[in-house]
Structures are given as structure tokens and as C-alpha cells.
Amino acid sequence: MKLVVVGFGQCGGKIADEFNRLNARARFRRGIEIIAGAFAVNTDVADLSSLTSIKSDYQHRILIGNRKTGSHGVGKINEVGAEMARQDGDKVIDALRSAARFYEADAFLLVAGAAGGTGSGSIAIMAQTIKDRYEDKPVYALVALPFEHEEKTEVRTIYNSATCLKAVYSVTDAVFLVDNQRYVRKDSSLLNNMAAINQLIVEPFYDLLCTGEEKKAKHIGTRLLDAGDIGQTLAGWTVLGYGKSQLSAIRLPFERTRNFRKKSTETHKGIQAMDEAISNLSLRCNPKDASSALYLLSAPTAEMNMDLVKELGEYLKDTAPEAIIRYGDYPRGGSTLKITVVLSQLKTVEKVREYYDKIPDLIQEKERTQEDIEAKLKELIDAATAVPSLL
Numbered sequence: 001m002k003l004v005v006v007g008f009g010q011c012g013g014k015i016a017d018e019f020n021r022l023n024a025r026a027r028f029r030r031g032i033e034i035i036a037g038a039f040a041v042n043t044d045v046a047d048l049s050s051l052t053s054i055k056s057d058y059q060h061r062i063l064i065g066n067r068k069t070g071s072h073g074v075g076k077i078n079e080v081g082a083e084m085a086r087q088d089g090d091k092v093i094d095a096l097r098s099a100a101r102f103y104e105a106d107a108f109l110l111v112a113g114a115a116g117g118t119g120s121g122s123i124a125i126m127a128q129t130i131k132d133r134y135e136d137k138p139v140y141a142l143v144a145l146p147f148e149h150e151e152k153t154e155v156r157t158i159y160n161s162a163t164c165l166k167a168v169y170s171v172t173d174a175v176f177l178v179d180n181q182r183y184v185r186k187d188s189s190l191l192n193n194m195a196a197i198n199q200l201i202v203e204p205f206y207d208l209l210c211t212g213e214e215k216k217a218k219h220i221g222t223r224l225l226d227a228g229d230i231g232q233t234l235a236g237w238t239v240l241g242y243g244k245s246q247l248s249a250i251r252l253p254f255e256r257t258r259n260f261r262k263k264s265t266e267t268h269k270g271i272q273a274m275d276e277a278i279s280n281l282s283l284r285c286n287p288k289d290a291s292s293a294l295y296l297l298s299a300p301t302a303e304m305n306m307d308l309v310k311e312l313g314e315y316l317k318d319t320a321p322e323a324i325i326r327y328g329d330y331p332r333g334g335s336t337l338k339i340t341v342v343l344s345q346l347k348t349v350e351k352v353r354e355y356y357d358k359i360p361d362l363i364q365e366k367e368r369t370q371e372d373i374e375a376k377l378k379e380l381i382d383a384a385t386a387v388p389s390l391l
């Protein structure tokens, strides 16, 4: 599956940059392309300059709203981000079309941080513009949710996240939710290491996108997971994750498992990798809420066997009993077994619900603060009545 990836704002741009690196890896290591074009859109010229992988011309690093924002971002006011996208949407479309491989793309993936200004405000507007223009290609979004400390300390965080999520959900085919806080769970040093977090965010897409693009028979599994399967699975709120197990020794491809004990160890390793994928999902959710799911087993040919595929399917069925499950096997890798899991069509997502539920109080508080400011200003003006005027 080939994607056109477009990042909005700083967060979106950095993650799109990481997708472009993922493509370079696929090209050099596997001789295939998985990204049909990578772009960054921002109101901030410095953010665009800090990217390293996306082509540095103005057709790939697209500056929007420069007169109004002075090329310095929109300072967390996502309504301004939305306005800039409305004004400069055509500029973005023209740039996307200029990509050499644009027409090879199976889908669009738009990326942004929910809590910022530019990305949070512009992603849904651009998703809508792209959808109207290219009706035959699905438009997916990947939205990064803020860290806990941002939710506690920055007033606009919740407001921006809720408005962004509502808008994005209503105009895209599926929304990948990625919770920044999840990535610092096990390793708090990551809190200040966005580059490392971004690598973890894009990693589950690697095999998922590569498998359908393989041309050599030896890398095509008995059950190929292609763009069609992925498209059938993805709808609405979506999470993904991956896990891996180290295989003990590299075996030659013809040396298939005959020994039942060895076979059960492999199955065990497969389940262990799937378990890791599920506990590392990009956002904490209840898998029982998923109406569709997929898993991709990627391992050396010698390690693949139908028992393993079957057991993995049963395991996922137990975890997400209401989901229609699609799967694929991907003969790749030397000594690791990898499992990628996607849970989609989630009926409800607690984290999103929490943002929405906080909005009425936030709006009331905002109105109260505004009234308070106006009352204080009026008091000061009244107190100046007796002061002679110089004007």
C-alpha cells in the first residue's frame, strides 16, 4: 500500500518526515516504495526548515498563511489554523499533485498534533478539501494526543484536542489515534525525545505498507494482506501496535519445523509478540469495542506454519470478539518474528470521550474569565473618570 503523507504543524511535519525516512528504509533494504509523496504544511517557516528528510523545496514544505501569521505559527489558536487552511487549501492541493508518484497512491494519510494550533486547526479542513477533490481515494488521519502534563498546564490543550478530533472524525475515512503519553510509559527519558517517539509511532506501518508492495515471490505470503484488505478494515476510530519476538537461531528456509516441541515454541513466540502488540497499542482502549481488526505476521519462511497463523487468529478473536478479522503472512526477516495489529471501527474511545465531556465546563469557565476581565477593565475606566484628559 502506498500513501501520500501530509503533515500539518510541527508535530505533523515531524511525523511525515519520519514516514519519509521509513520509505527510504523500504527502498534501500527491500527495493520497494511505500510513500508516494511526503509533505509538510505549516504556518511556521522555522518548523519547516527543521525537517531533514522531506524534500526542501516549496512544493514539499508548504508555507501557508504567511501574511496573517508572519510565518511564526498561530500560537495554539486552532481556529486561526483552520482559517489559514481555508485560505491556502488550493496551494496545498497544487503542491500534492506535483509529486511524481502522486497517482500511484492508494490513500492519503494526514498527520497532526491535536493540541497545537496550526496542525489541529488545519488537518480537518484539508482532509475535506482533499476528499472533495479525490473522491476515489480514502483519506486517513493520524492524530497525536498531548502528554498528560500538557493537559494539566496548558489551557488550550483540551479545547484544541476536542475540536480537532470531532472535526477530523467527521470528514475522514479513519482516524489513527496515537497517545504521546503511551510512549513514555516504560521509558521516561523519551519525554524529551520526540524523534524517538516519532520512530515508535511510524514503526507499525512498516510491514503493513511493505507487504502489499512486494514484487518477488519469495516475499509474498500464502495470504497476502493488500491495500484492499487494509481499506476494508479501516473505518472510524483506529489504533495500532506491533510486537516482536527474537527467534533463537536462523534456520535455512527448507528446514521446516517437524518437531512438535519446536512448533509449540514458535506458537508461543507468536502469541508473545501479539500480546506485546496489543499491550503497546497506540492508545489505551478496550479491544472488545473494535468491529474490525487485522493482524500481519512477519517472519522468515521457515518459521511460518498454519498452526501459528490459526492460533494467532484465535487469540485475536478472544481479545476482540466482535471484530471481523483480516490477516496476512509476510515472509521476511532473519531472526525476528513480528506481529502488527490494527483495531478499527471502535465503538467508543474513553480518551476521546473525556475530552468531549470536559468542553461544557471549559467553555463556561472561559466565559466567566472573560466577564471577569471586562468587569475589572470597566472598574478601572470608571476610576479614571475624575482624571483630566491629555487628548
Ligand SMILES: Nc1nc2c(ncn2[C@@H]2O[C@H](COP(=O)(O)OP(=O)(O)OP(=O)(O)O)[C@@H](O)[C@H]2O)c(=O)[nH]1
Binding pocket: 008, 009, 010, 011, 012, 014, 015, 043, 044, 047, 072, 073, 074, 075, 076, 077, 112, 113, 114, 115, 116, 117, 118, 119, 120, 144, 145, 146, 147, 150, 180, 194, 195, 197, 198, 201
Ligand atoms: N508525537 C509528537 N508530538 C509532537 C511533536 N511535536 C509536537 N508534538 C505535540 O503536538 C502538540 C503541539 O502541536 P504542534 O504541532 O507543536 O503545534 P502546531 O500545529 O505547530 O501549532 P502552532 O505552533 O500553535 O502554530 C503537543 O501536544 C506536543 O506534545 C512531535 O514531533 N511528535
Ligand SMILES: [Mg+2]
Binding pocket: 009, 010, 044, 047, 073, 074, 116, 118
Ligand atoms: Mg508550530
